[in-house]
Amino acid sequence: MAKYNPENIKTIGVYASGGDAPGMNAAIRAVVRTAILRKLRVVGITQGYTGMLEKQFADMDLRSVANIIQRGGSILKAGRCPEFIKTENRKIAVDNLRSEGIDALVCIGGDGSFTAANLLWQEHKIPVVGVPGTIDNDIFGTDHTIGFDTAVNTALDAIDRIRDTAASHDRLFIIEVMGRDSGFIAVASGLAGGAEDIFIPEHPFQIDKTVDLIKRGMARGKNSSILVAAEGVKPGRAYDLAESIRKNSGHLATVCILGHIQRGGRPSAFDRLIASRMGSNAVDQLLSGNCDIMVGTKGDNLVHVELSECLKQKKHVNKDLIQLAQILSN
Numbered sequence: 001m002a003k004y005n006p007e008n009i010k011t012i013g014v015y016a017s018g019g020d021a022p023g024m025n026a027a028i029r030a031v032v033r034t035a036i037l038r039k040l041r042v043v044g045i046t047q048g049y050t051g052m053l054e055k056q057f058a059d060m061d062l063r064s065v066a067n068i069i070q071r072g073g074s075i076l077k078a079g080r081c082p083e084f085i086k087t088e089n090r091k092i093a094v095d096n097l098r099s100e101g102i103d104a105l106v107c108i109g110g111d112g113s114f115t116a117a118n119l120l121w122q123e124h125k126i127p128v129v130g131v132p133g134t135i136d137n138d139i140f141g142t143d144h145t146i147g148f149d150t151a152v153n154t155a156l157d158a159i160d161r162i163r164d165t166a167a168s169h170d171r172l173f174i175i176e177v178m179g180r181d182s183g184f185i186a187v188a189s190g191l192a193g194g195a196e197d198i199f200i201p202e203h204p205f206q207i208d209k210t211v212d213l214i215k216r217g218m219a220r221g222k223n224s225s226i227l228v229a230a231e232g233v234k235p236g237r238a239y240d241l242a243e244s245i246r247k248n249s250g251h252l253a254t255v256c257i258l259g260h261i262q263r264g265g266r267p268s269a270f271d272r273l274i275a276s277r278m279g280s281n282a283v284d285q286l287l288s289g290n291c292d293i294m295v296g297t298k299g300d301n302l303v304h305v306e307l308s309e310c311l312k313q314k315k316h317v318n319k320d321l322i323q324l325a326q327i328l329s330n
């Protein structure tokens with residue numbers, strides 16, 4: 001774990017970056033309030049790394065984060081910043097941070113955001129602590145990321161509703177959930193939603209097996225089926241899957257793409273709890289002289305993992321849960 005002298009820290013900057021996730025506001029609130037109670041000045045950076053390049057800085061006080069714990073999205077906005085890949089742009093951002101008097105940062109985001117945060121420490125010795133905020137849950141070193149629980153519940157609510165229609169019309173549905181590179185949302189919402197099969201980017205599937213599963217189900221008297229696919233499933237997306245099923249079985253599948261509705265909405269209690277704990281702890285880590293780390297969860301506890309470790313390693317989906325969904329949907 002990287003160390004620095006925390007006595008030099010008078011002002012911290014906080015930002016959300018990457019795709020927004022429900023619970024980011026609860027994390028911002030926790031960072032701001034903990035830092036102010038510890039006698040620090042807090043600067044909110046709007047729009048993540050873009051805000052650093054464009055000097056979108058504003059002082060925050062206890063009231064700036066009032067009445068936001070229950071709100072989805074991010075009051076500091078979020079977003080990706082491809083310009084940050086360039087070394088010279090990172091230097092501009094650091095100059096801007098320094099001229100604003102920002103000594104250290106709390107970064108709320110996913111792996112792209114952590115890559116940039118890690119570089120700010122490695123190249124410029126700006127102390128940064130990461131708080132994992134992404135609905136995808138695909139960050140190594142933490143059991144949960146902020147937003148995942150809410151997104152799964154949003155997807156599940158949609159699956160339950162579609163199931164009503166599937167049953168009333170004897171239809172087969174493929175529901176596409178988010179997850180470009182990872183299948184955590186698909187596996188969790190698929191198993192909890194009683195899906196017959198789940199398709200994820202990390203796990204090659206055989207369409208014949210799925211078709212067989214559907215046929216056997218029908219032979220046992222099943223009239224409707226739900227399949228859940230992550231958006232990153234290969235080859236192709238939900239529409240290609242539907243086409244393969246039609247070609248291989250003659251059955252028509254109706255596709256429903258849930259898309260960005262999974263990113264919005266009131267954060268669940270679970271997301272607010274972990275966001276509050278992680279955000280507050282991130283400030284305390286900075287004040288203890290620890291940086292270049294992420295605050296994550298392991299079971300009920302908070303853990304600290306080096307950012308380089310989070311970025312190097314891949315978090316694996318429990319593929320046995322796909323098999324369990326197949327068995328339980330009998």
Ligand code: F6P
Nearest residue numbers: 019110134135136178179180263
């Ligand atoms: O990383 C979160 C996520 O919602 C992914 O699941 C999805 O693939 C991606 O963001 C969508 O990003 P954008 O909103 O930029 O299209």
